[in-house]
Amino acid sequence: MKVYQYFILLTLIIACKNRGDKSIKNQEIISVNYEELEPFLNKVSDTTYVVNFWATWCKPCVEELPFFEELNKKYASDKVKVLLVSLDMPKQLETRLKPFVKENKLKSQVILLNDPNQNNWIPKIDSHWDGAIPATLIYNKNRRMFYAKSFTYSELEKITKQFIP
Numbered sequence: 728m729k730v731y732q733y734f735i736l737l738t739l740i741i742a743c744k745n746r747g748d749k750s751i752k753n754q755e756i757i758s759v760n761y762e763e764l765e766p767f768l769n770k771v772s773d774t775t776y777v778v779n780f781w782a783t784w785c786k787p788c789v790e791e792l793p794f795f796e797e798l799n800k801k802y803a804s805d806k807v808k809v810l811l812v813s814l815d816m817p818k819q820l821e822t823r824l825k826p827f828v829k830e831n832k833l834k835s836q837v838i839l840l841n842d843p844n845q846n847n848w849i850p851k852i853d854s855h856w857d858g859a860i861p862a863t864l865i866y867n868k869n870r871r872m873f874y875a876k877s878f879t880y881s882e883l884e885k886i887t888k889q890f891i892p
Contacts, residue, residue, distance in 0.1 A: 754834075754837060756824060756825055756837050759838055759839070759842075770868075772867070772868055773806055773867065775805075775866070776807075776864075777864075778810045779809070779810070779862075781813060781860055781861050782813060785860050788861040791878050794883050796833060798880075805891050807887060809835040811833065811835050811836065811838070814860060845858055852864060856875055866890070867892075870889075
């Protein structure tokens with residue numbers, strides 16, 4: 728791994744640890760390629776990770792974002808971490824994604840996936856995923872499930888609870 732990749736991973740780790748800090752006003756949104764995102768999709772721990780793939784232009788994605796935010800808030804003490812992986816265009820980071828995150832007061836960690844080789848990384852996330860969003864990966868050290876669908880809050884909570892020891 729190159730030095731800059733270590734720097735990005737360290738920054739992501741620090742940002743994820745700070746995700747519950749209510750004083751964070753302007754969340755740092757980091758742009759990563761799949762190789763840099765991959766460690767966050769394969770952690771082996773007691774924590775349950777809820778990784779949502781979304782975009783600001785996707786109406787069902789935007790409609791379910793409050794559910795992920797509520798889950799993040801409600802289950803933070805139960806070792807549940809939410810990561811929102813934006814599939815927005817990288818050139819719209821400053822003009823669209825950052826203003827969207829600020830306007831919607833998102834507290835969950837947001838990362839921009841900047842990797843144009845979808846044919847390479849989509850099947851690595853889930854071999855049956857066709858790339859449609861919203862899509863969500865929920866996993867911990869004992870279990871891993873992928874959902875290519877949108878959720879209601881009750882559906883998301885019910886599924887996530889099945890992962891919490």
